Amino acid sequence: MPVFRNLTKVAKQALLSTPVCGCQPLTVAVRTISFSPRQVTSDASFHSVSFSETDHPKVLITGGLGQLGVGLAKLLRKRFGKNNVILSDIRKPPNNVFHSGPFIYSDILDYKNLREIVVNNRITWLVHYSALLSAVGEANVALARSVNITGLHNILDIAAEHGLRLFVPSTIGAFGPSSPRNPTPDVCVQRPRTIYGVSKVHAELMGEYYHHRYGLDFRCLRYPGIISADSMPGGGTTDYAVQIFHDAIKTGKFECNLRPDSRLPMMYIDDCLRATLEVLEAPADTLSMRTYNINAMSFTPEELAQELRKQMPELEVTYNIDPVRQAIADSWPMDFDDSNARNDWGWKHDYDLPELVQTMLNYLGVETCMAHAN
Numbered sequence: 001m002p003v004f005r006n007l008t009k010v011a012k013q014a015l016l017s018t019p020v021c022g023c024q025p026l027t028v029a030v031r032t033i034s035f036s037p038r039q040v041t042s043d044a045s046f047h048s049v050s051f052s053e054t055d056h057p058k059v060l061i062t063g064g065l066g067q068l069g070v071g072l073a074k075l076l077r078k079r080f081g082k083n084n085v086i087l088s089d090i091r092k093p094p095n096n097v098f099h100s101g102p103f104i105y106s107d108i109l110d111y112k113n114l115r116e117i118v119v120n121n122r123i124t125w126l127v128h129y130s131a132l133l134s135a136v137g138e139a140n141v142a143l144a145r146s147v148n149i150t151g152l153h154n155i156l157d158i159a160a161e162h163g164l165r166l167f168v169p170s171t172i173g174a175f176g177p178s179s180p181r182n183p184t185p186d187v188c189v190q191r192p193r194t195i196y197g198v199s200k201v202h203a204e205l206m207g208e209y210y211h212h213r214y215g216l217d218f219r220c221l222r223y224p225g226i227i228s229a230d231s232m233p234g235g236g237t238t239d240y241a242v243q244i245f246h247d248a249i250k251t252g253k254f255e256c257n258l259r260p261d262s263r264l265p266m267m268y269i270d271d272c273l274r275a276t277l278e279v280l281e282a283p284a285d286t287l288s289m290r291t292y293n294i295n296a297m298s299f300t301p302e303e304l305a306q307e308l309r310k311q312m313p314e315l316e317v318t319y320n321i322d323p324v325r326q327a328i329a330d331s332w333p334m335d336f337d338d339s340n341a342r343n344d345w346g347w348k349h350d351y352d353l354p355e356l357v358q359t360m361l362n363y364l365g366v367e368t369c370m371a372h373a374n
Protein backbone atom coordinates (compact mmCIF):
# COMPACT_ATOMS: atom_id res chain seq x y z
CA MET A 1 0.00 0.00 0.00
CA PRO A 2 2.50 2.67 -1.07
CA VAL A 3 -0.06 5.47 -0.88
CA PHE A 4 -0.94 4.66 2.69
CA ARG A 5 2.74 4.31 3.55
CA ASN A 6 3.33 7.66 1.94
CA LEU A 7 0.58 9.28 3.98
CA THR A 8 1.99 7.71 7.14
CA LYS A 9 5.45 8.99 6.28
CA VAL A 10 4.14 12.48 5.69
CA ALA A 11 2.23 12.24 8.94
CA LYS A 12 5.37 11.29 10.84
CA GLN A 13 7.38 14.08 9.21
CA ALA A 14 4.73 16.62 10.00
CA LEU A 15 4.40 15.38 13.56
CA LEU A 16 8.13 15.61 14.02
CA SER A 17 8.12 19.16 12.73
CA THR A 18 5.25 20.17 15.04
CA PRO A 19 6.46 22.33 17.93
CA VAL A 20 6.31 20.62 21.34
CA CYS A 21 3.65 23.04 22.47
CA GLY A 22 2.04 22.82 19.18
CA CYS A 23 -1.17 21.21 19.90
CA GLN A 24 -2.14 20.18 16.38
CA PRO A 25 -1.77 16.47 15.57
CA LEU A 26 -1.62 15.64 11.88
CA THR A 27 -5.04 14.82 10.59
CA VAL A 28 -6.45 13.82 7.25
CA ALA A 29 -9.61 15.52 6.15
CA VAL A 30 -12.24 12.91 5.48
CA ARG A 31 -15.94 12.86 6.15
CA THR A 32 -18.25 10.59 7.97
CA ILE A 33 -21.04 8.68 6.33
CA SER A 34 -23.43 11.40 7.43
CA PHE A 35 -21.33 13.88 5.35
CA SER A 36 -20.47 16.17 8.25
CA PRO A 37 -16.88 17.28 7.73
CA ARG A 38 -14.53 16.07 10.39
CA GLN A 39 -10.89 15.33 10.91
CA VAL A 40 -9.63 11.78 11.31
CA THR A 41 -6.14 10.95 12.53
CA SER A 42 -3.61 9.69 10.04
CA ASP A 43 -3.89 6.21 11.60
CA ALA A 44 -7.39 5.80 10.24
CA SER A 45 -7.66 3.00 7.71
CA PHE A 46 -8.17 4.25 4.20
CA HIS A 47 -9.46 2.43 1.19
CA SER A 48 -6.19 3.20 -0.50
CA VAL A 49 -6.11 1.21 -3.72
CA SER A 50 -2.74 1.88 -5.21
CA PHE A 51 -1.86 1.81 -8.89
CA SER A 52 0.47 -1.16 -8.26
CA GLU A 53 -2.43 -3.38 -7.19
CA THR A 54 -3.80 -3.35 -10.71
CA ASP A 55 -2.20 -3.59 -14.14
CA HIS A 56 -3.48 -0.15 -15.03
CA PRO A 57 -4.84 2.82 -13.18
CA LYS A 58 -8.62 2.85 -12.85
CA VAL A 59 -9.62 6.34 -13.91
CA LEU A 60 -12.74 8.39 -13.22
CA ILE A 61 -13.30 11.57 -15.27
CA THR A 62 -15.82 14.04 -13.81
CA GLY A 63 -17.59 16.54 -16.09
CA GLY A 64 -16.62 14.23 -18.91
CA LEU A 65 -19.20 15.30 -21.49
CA GLY A 66 -17.74 18.77 -22.01
CA GLN A 67 -15.29 19.95 -24.65
CA LEU A 68 -12.37 17.92 -23.30
CA GLY A 69 -13.61 14.83 -21.44
CA VAL A 70 -14.65 12.56 -24.30
CA GLY A 71 -11.32 13.09 -26.09
CA LEU A 72 -9.39 12.42 -22.90
CA ALA A 73 -11.36 9.23 -22.26
CA LYS A 74 -10.51 8.05 -25.78
CA LEU A 75 -6.80 8.68 -25.24
CA LEU A 76 -6.71 7.08 -21.79
CA ARG A 77 -8.76 4.06 -22.94
CA LYS A 78 -6.29 3.47 -25.75
CA ARG A 79 -3.51 3.38 -23.17
CA PHE A 80 -5.14 1.67 -20.17
CA GLY A 81 -8.02 -0.32 -21.68
CA LYS A 82 -11.62 0.61 -22.34
CA ASN A 83 -13.05 -0.59 -19.04
CA ASN A 84 -10.41 1.13 -16.93
CA VAL A 85 -11.64 4.63 -17.78
CA ILE A 86 -15.08 5.76 -16.57
CA LEU A 87 -16.64 8.92 -17.94
CA SER A 88 -19.13 10.70 -15.69
CA ASP A 89 -21.34 13.78 -15.90
CA ILE A 90 -24.80 15.05 -14.92
CA ARG A 91 -25.89 15.21 -18.57
CA LYS A 92 -27.23 12.41 -20.75
CA PRO A 93 -24.48 11.09 -23.00
CA PRO A 94 -25.03 10.91 -26.76
CA ASN A 95 -25.32 7.37 -28.17
CA ASN A 96 -21.82 7.18 -29.57
CA VAL A 97 -20.29 8.19 -26.21
CA PHE A 98 -22.55 5.85 -24.23
CA HIS A 99 -21.54 2.90 -26.39
CA SER A 100 -17.83 3.71 -26.48
CA GLY A 101 -17.06 2.72 -22.87
CA PRO A 102 -18.24 2.93 -19.25
CA PHE A 103 -20.37 5.96 -18.41
CA ILE A 104 -21.88 6.77 -15.03
CA TYR A 105 -24.04 9.58 -13.63
CA SER A 106 -22.17 11.63 -11.09
CA ASP A 107 -22.97 15.02 -9.62
CA ILE A 108 -19.82 16.28 -7.91
CA LEU A 109 -21.99 18.10 -5.37
CA ASP A 110 -23.23 14.70 -4.13
CA TYR A 111 -20.38 13.59 -1.90
CA LYS A 112 -21.85 10.21 -0.96
CA ASN A 113 -22.54 9.25 -4.57
CA LEU A 114 -19.01 10.23 -5.57
CA ARG A 115 -17.54 8.13 -2.79
CA GLU A 116 -19.65 5.14 -3.80
CA ILE A 117 -18.40 5.40 -7.36
CA VAL A 118 -14.78 5.61 -6.24
CA VAL A 119 -15.12 2.67 -3.83
CA ASN A 120 -17.26 0.40 -5.99
CA ASN A 121 -15.06 0.85 -9.05
CA ARG A 122 -11.74 0.79 -7.20
CA ILE A 123 -10.77 4.13 -8.74
CA THR A 124 -7.06 5.06 -8.46
CA TRP A 125 -6.84 8.20 -10.64
CA LEU A 126 -9.37 11.01 -10.67
CA VAL A 127 -9.46 13.59 -13.46
CA HIS A 128 -11.67 16.43 -12.30
CA TYR A 129 -13.08 18.24 -15.34
CA SER A 130 -16.44 19.46 -13.96
CA ALA A 131 -16.57 23.25 -13.90
CA LEU A 132 -18.46 26.30 -15.05
CA LEU A 133 -16.17 28.20 -17.41
CA SER A 134 -15.42 31.95 -17.47
CA ALA A 135 -18.32 33.50 -19.40
CA VAL A 136 -20.92 31.03 -18.09
CA GLY A 137 -19.61 31.52 -14.55
CA GLU A 138 -20.04 35.31 -14.71
CA ALA A 139 -23.65 34.73 -15.81
CA ASN A 140 -24.34 32.51 -12.77
CA VAL A 141 -21.91 33.26 -9.97
CA ALA A 142 -23.76 31.28 -7.27
CA LEU A 143 -23.76 28.10 -9.35
CA ALA A 144 -20.13 28.61 -10.40
CA ARG A 145 -19.13 29.06 -6.77
CA SER A 146 -20.97 25.90 -5.81
CA VAL A 147 -19.69 23.66 -8.65
CA ASN A 148 -16.16 25.07 -8.85
CA ILE A 149 -15.47 25.48 -5.11
CA THR A 150 -17.82 23.24 -3.09
CA GLY A 151 -17.50 20.52 -5.75
CA LEU A 152 -13.72 20.74 -5.58
CA HIS A 153 -13.81 20.30 -1.79
CA ASN A 154 -15.72 17.04 -2.26
CA ILE A 155 -13.18 15.87 -4.83
CA LEU A 156 -10.19 16.75 -2.64
CA ASP A 157 -11.59 14.95 0.40
CA ILE A 158 -12.44 11.83 -1.57
CA ALA A 159 -9.05 11.81 -3.28
CA ALA A 160 -7.21 12.22 0.04
CA GLU A 161 -9.39 9.64 1.79
CA HIS A 162 -8.86 7.00 -0.89
CA GLY A 163 -5.25 7.71 -1.81
CA LEU A 164 -6.04 8.76 -5.39
CA ARG A 165 -3.83 10.55 -7.88
CA LEU A 166 -5.82 13.70 -8.61
CA PHE A 167 -5.60 15.86 -11.73
CA VAL A 168 -7.40 19.22 -11.72
CA PRO A 169 -6.96 21.56 -14.69
CA SER A 170 -6.44 25.23 -14.06
CA THR A 171 -6.41 27.97 -16.68
CA ILE A 172 -4.92 31.20 -18.03
CA GLY A 173 -7.98 32.66 -16.26
CA ALA A 174 -6.29 32.06 -12.90
CA PHE A 175 -4.32 35.26 -13.59
CA GLY A 176 -5.62 38.82 -13.55
CA PRO A 177 -4.81 42.37 -14.62
CA SER A 178 -2.03 42.77 -12.04
CA SER A 179 -0.21 39.61 -13.24
CA PRO A 180 2.64 39.99 -15.73
CA ARG A 181 0.90 39.32 -19.05
CA ASN A 182 3.58 38.82 -21.66
CA PRO A 183 4.77 36.28 -20.74
CA THR A 184 3.08 35.05 -17.55
CA PRO A 185 5.36 32.84 -15.42
CA ASP A 186 4.22 29.95 -13.21
CA VAL A 187 4.63 31.86 -9.99
CA CYS A 188 3.50 35.48 -9.87
CA VAL A 189 0.68 37.69 -8.60
CA GLN A 190 -2.72 35.99 -9.13
CA ARG A 191 -5.65 38.32 -8.61
CA PRO A 192 -8.25 37.20 -11.20
CA ARG A 193 -11.47 39.19 -11.57
CA THR A 194 -13.85 36.33 -12.48
CA ILE A 195 -15.46 33.73 -10.23
CA TYR A 196 -13.96 31.15 -12.60
CA GLY A 197 -10.45 32.51 -12.04
CA VAL A 198 -10.93 32.86 -8.28
CA SER A 199 -12.20 29.27 -8.05
CA LYS A 200 -9.22 27.98 -10.06
CA VAL A 201 -6.66 29.80 -7.87
CA HIS A 202 -8.50 28.27 -4.93
CA ALA A 203 -8.21 24.81 -6.55
CA GLU A 204 -4.47 25.27 -7.18
CA LEU A 205 -3.82 26.38 -3.60
CA MET A 206 -6.06 23.76 -1.97
CA GLY A 207 -4.54 20.97 -4.08
CA GLU A 208 -1.03 22.05 -3.19
CA TYR A 209 -2.04 22.41 0.46
CA TYR A 210 -3.45 18.84 0.54
CA HIS A 211 -0.28 17.65 -1.16
CA HIS A 212 1.97 19.18 1.49
CA ARG A 213 -0.33 18.51 4.44
CA TYR A 214 -1.66 15.04 3.61
CA GLY A 215 0.58 13.74 0.85
CA LEU A 216 -2.19 13.91 -1.77
CA ASP A 217 -0.76 13.21 -5.24
CA PHE A 218 -2.21 16.41 -6.73
CA ARG A 219 -1.25 17.40 -10.28
CA CYS A 220 -2.45 20.49 -12.09
CA LEU A 221 -1.87 22.09 -15.50
CA ARG A 222 -2.95 25.59 -16.42
CA TYR A 223 -4.48 25.08 -19.85
CA PRO A 224 -4.60 27.90 -22.41
CA GLY A 225 -7.72 28.27 -24.62
CA ILE A 226 -8.31 24.83 -26.17
CA ILE A 227 -9.31 24.45 -29.82
CA SER A 228 -11.08 21.29 -30.95
CA ALA A 229 -12.95 20.21 -34.05
CA ASP A 230 -15.23 17.43 -32.80
CA SER A 231 -16.42 18.98 -29.52
CA MET A 232 -17.82 22.43 -28.84
CA PRO A 233 -16.51 24.73 -26.10
CA GLY A 234 -18.55 25.20 -22.93
CA GLY A 235 -18.77 29.00 -22.54
CA GLY A 236 -15.23 30.35 -22.18
CA THR A 237 -13.61 33.56 -23.40
CA THR A 238 -11.53 31.78 -26.05
CA ASP A 239 -14.57 30.09 -27.67
CA TYR A 240 -14.34 32.39 -30.69
CA ALA A 241 -11.24 30.50 -31.86
CA VAL A 242 -13.37 27.36 -32.33
CA GLN A 243 -16.51 29.04 -33.66
CA ILE A 244 -14.63 30.87 -36.42
CA PHE A 245 -13.84 27.54 -38.14
CA HIS A 246 -17.45 26.35 -38.07
CA ASP A 247 -18.83 29.66 -39.37
CA ALA A 248 -16.09 30.07 -41.97
CA ILE A 249 -16.87 26.67 -43.46
CA LYS A 250 -20.66 27.01 -43.25
CA THR A 251 -21.15 30.65 -44.30
CA GLY A 252 -17.79 32.17 -45.24
CA LYS A 253 -18.44 34.82 -42.56
CA PHE A 254 -17.65 35.22 -38.88
CA GLU A 255 -18.68 37.81 -36.29
CA CYS A 256 -16.05 37.92 -33.55
CA ASN A 257 -16.95 38.94 -29.98
CA LEU A 258 -13.39 40.00 -29.09
CA ARG A 259 -11.32 42.91 -30.47
CA PRO A 260 -9.06 41.99 -33.41
CA ASP A 261 -5.92 42.61 -31.30
CA SER A 262 -6.87 40.46 -28.27
CA ARG A 263 -3.85 38.19 -27.86
CA LEU A 264 -4.39 34.99 -25.87
CA PRO A 265 -2.47 31.72 -25.40
CA MET A 266 -4.06 28.78 -27.27
CA MET A 267 -3.53 25.05 -27.86
CA TYR A 268 -4.91 22.33 -30.11
CA ILE A 269 -6.83 19.70 -28.15
CA ASP A 270 -4.49 16.81 -29.03
CA ASP A 271 -1.58 18.65 -27.40
CA CYS A 272 -3.71 19.44 -24.33
CA LEU A 273 -4.84 15.85 -23.82
CA ARG A 274 -1.36 14.45 -24.39
CA ALA A 275 0.07 16.93 -21.84
CA THR A 276 -2.54 15.72 -19.36
CA LEU A 277 -1.59 12.08 -19.83
CA GLU A 278 2.11 12.94 -19.66
CA VAL A 279 1.86 14.85 -16.40
CA LEU A 280 -0.35 12.11 -14.92
CA GLU A 281 2.31 9.52 -15.79
CA ALA A 282 5.33 11.64 -14.83
CA PRO A 283 7.40 10.13 -12.01
CA ALA A 284 6.79 12.18 -8.86
CA ASP A 285 10.47 13.06 -8.52
CA THR A 286 10.42 14.92 -11.87
CA LEU A 287 7.75 17.31 -10.60
CA SER A 288 9.43 20.26 -8.89
CA MET A 289 5.99 21.90 -8.66
CA ARG A 290 2.41 20.68 -8.59
CA THR A 291 0.88 23.37 -10.84
CA TYR A 292 2.42 24.09 -14.26
CA ASN A 293 1.66 26.46 -17.12
CA ILE A 294 1.54 24.73 -20.51
CA ASN A 295 1.45 26.55 -23.83
CA ALA A 296 1.67 26.01 -27.57
CA MET A 297 0.96 29.29 -29.40
CA SER A 298 -0.44 32.75 -28.86
CA PHE A 299 -2.50 34.70 -31.42
CA THR A 300 -5.12 37.42 -31.94
CA PRO A 301 -8.44 37.06 -33.80
CA GLU A 302 -6.93 39.04 -36.66
CA GLU A 303 -3.91 36.73 -36.91
CA LEU A 304 -6.15 33.67 -36.84
CA ALA A 305 -8.34 35.15 -39.59
CA GLN A 306 -5.25 35.90 -41.69
CA GLU A 307 -4.04 32.31 -41.37
CA LEU A 308 -7.52 31.05 -42.36
CA ARG A 309 -7.59 33.40 -45.39
CA LYS A 310 -4.53 31.60 -46.77
CA GLN A 311 -6.97 28.76 -47.51
CA MET A 312 -10.25 30.70 -47.64
CA PRO A 313 -9.40 34.09 -49.20
CA GLU A 314 -13.07 35.15 -49.24
CA LEU A 315 -13.54 34.85 -45.46
CA GLU A 316 -15.24 37.97 -44.03
CA VAL A 317 -14.66 38.74 -40.35
CA THR A 318 -16.57 41.49 -38.54
CA TYR A 319 -16.30 42.52 -34.90
CA ASN A 320 -19.17 42.96 -32.44
CA ILE A 321 -17.47 43.18 -29.06
CA ASP A 322 -19.01 41.47 -26.03
CA PRO A 323 -17.96 43.75 -23.14
CA VAL A 324 -17.95 40.92 -20.56
CA ARG A 325 -15.72 38.62 -22.61
CA GLN A 326 -13.51 41.52 -23.74
CA ALA A 327 -12.91 42.65 -20.15
CA ILE A 328 -11.97 39.07 -19.25
CA ALA A 329 -9.62 38.74 -22.24
CA ASP A 330 -7.96 42.07 -21.38
CA SER A 331 -7.11 40.79 -17.90
CA TRP A 332 -5.67 37.44 -19.03
CA PRO A 333 -2.12 36.46 -20.08
CA MET A 334 -1.13 37.29 -23.66
CA ASP A 335 1.59 34.66 -23.65
CA PHE A 336 2.36 31.87 -21.23
CA ASP A 337 5.83 30.90 -19.94
CA ASP A 338 5.79 27.11 -19.72
CA SER A 339 9.55 26.57 -19.40
CA ASN A 340 9.21 24.67 -16.09
CA ALA A 341 6.91 22.07 -17.71
CA ARG A 342 9.37 21.73 -20.60
CA ASN A 343 12.39 21.34 -18.27
CA ASP A 344 10.83 19.14 -15.58
CA TRP A 345 8.80 16.52 -17.45
CA GLY A 346 9.65 17.22 -21.08
CA TRP A 347 6.51 19.04 -22.25
CA LYS A 348 6.64 19.84 -25.98
CA HIS A 349 3.74 20.92 -28.17
CA ASP A 350 3.19 19.59 -31.70
CA TYR A 351 0.78 22.16 -33.16
CA ASP A 352 1.61 25.77 -34.04
CA LEU A 353 -0.89 28.11 -35.74
CA PRO A 354 -0.45 26.86 -39.36
CA GLU A 355 -0.80 23.17 -38.36
CA LEU A 356 -3.76 24.01 -36.15
CA VAL A 357 -5.62 25.77 -38.97
CA GLN A 358 -4.83 23.02 -41.48
CA THR A 359 -5.96 20.29 -39.08
CA MET A 360 -9.21 22.07 -38.18
CA LEU A 361 -10.07 22.75 -41.82
CA ASN A 362 -9.26 19.19 -42.86
CA TYR A 363 -11.44 17.78 -40.10
CA LEU A 364 -14.38 20.14 -40.46
CA GLY A 365 -14.20 20.20 -44.24
CA VAL A 366 -14.54 16.43 -44.26
CA GLU A 367 -17.36 16.62 -41.71
CA THR A 368 -19.22 19.21 -43.77
CA CYS A 369 -18.87 17.17 -46.97
CA MET A 370 -20.21 14.10 -45.15
CA ALA A 371 -23.14 16.07 -43.70
CA HIS A 372 -24.03 17.39 -47.17
CA ALA A 373 -23.76 13.91 -48.68
CA ASN A 374 -26.21 12.43 -46.12
Ligand SMILES: NC(=O)c1ccc[n+]([C@@H]2O[C@H](COP(=O)([O-])OP(=O)(O)OC[C@H]3O[C@@H](n4cnc5c(N)ncnc54)[C@H](O)[C@@H]3O)[C@@H](O)[C@H]2O)c1
Pocket: 062, 063, 064, 065, 066, 067, 068, 069, 088, 089, 090, 091, 106, 107, 108, 109, 128, 129, 130, 131, 132, 133, 147, 151, 169, 170, 171, 172, 222, 223, 224, 225, 226, 227, 232, 233, 234, 235, 236, 238
Ligand atom coordinates in the same frame (compact mmCIF):
# COMPACT_ATOMS: atom_id res chain seq x y z
N1 LIG B 1 -11.85 24.16 -22.73
C1 LIG B 1 -10.91 25.05 -22.44
O1 LIG B 1 -10.52 25.88 -23.28
C2 LIG B 1 -10.30 25.05 -21.06
C3 LIG B 1 -9.23 25.93 -20.79
C4 LIG B 1 -8.69 25.95 -19.52
C5 LIG B 1 -9.15 25.07 -18.55
N2 LIG B 1 -10.17 24.23 -18.82
C6 LIG B 1 -10.68 23.36 -17.76
O2 LIG B 1 -10.79 22.02 -18.23
C7 LIG B 1 -11.93 21.40 -17.63
C8 LIG B 1 -12.81 20.82 -18.73
O3 LIG B 1 -13.17 21.89 -19.59
P1 LIG B 1 -14.29 21.73 -20.70
O4 LIG B 1 -13.99 22.76 -21.72
O5 LIG B 1 -14.43 20.31 -21.09
O6 LIG B 1 -15.57 22.23 -19.88
P2 LIG B 1 -17.11 22.18 -20.36
O7 LIG B 1 -17.79 23.39 -19.81
O8 LIG B 1 -17.20 21.91 -21.80
O9 LIG B 1 -17.64 20.89 -19.56
C9 LIG B 1 -17.80 20.89 -18.18
C10 LIG B 1 -18.71 19.73 -17.80
O10 LIG B 1 -18.96 19.79 -16.39
C11 LIG B 1 -20.27 19.27 -16.19
N3 LIG B 1 -20.81 19.68 -14.88
C12 LIG B 1 -21.36 20.86 -14.54
N4 LIG B 1 -21.83 20.80 -13.28
C13 LIG B 1 -21.56 19.54 -12.82
C14 LIG B 1 -21.80 18.87 -11.60
N5 LIG B 1 -22.44 19.45 -10.58
N6 LIG B 1 -21.38 17.59 -11.47
C15 LIG B 1 -20.75 16.97 -12.50
N7 LIG B 1 -20.50 17.56 -13.68
C16 LIG B 1 -20.91 18.84 -13.84
C17 LIG B 1 -21.08 19.84 -17.35
O11 LIG B 1 -22.26 19.08 -17.55
C18 LIG B 1 -20.09 19.77 -18.50
O12 LIG B 1 -20.26 18.60 -19.28
C19 LIG B 1 -12.61 22.46 -16.78
O13 LIG B 1 -12.25 22.30 -15.44
C20 LIG B 1 -12.07 23.76 -17.32
O14 LIG B 1 -12.01 24.75 -16.32
C21 LIG B 1 -10.76 24.20 -20.07
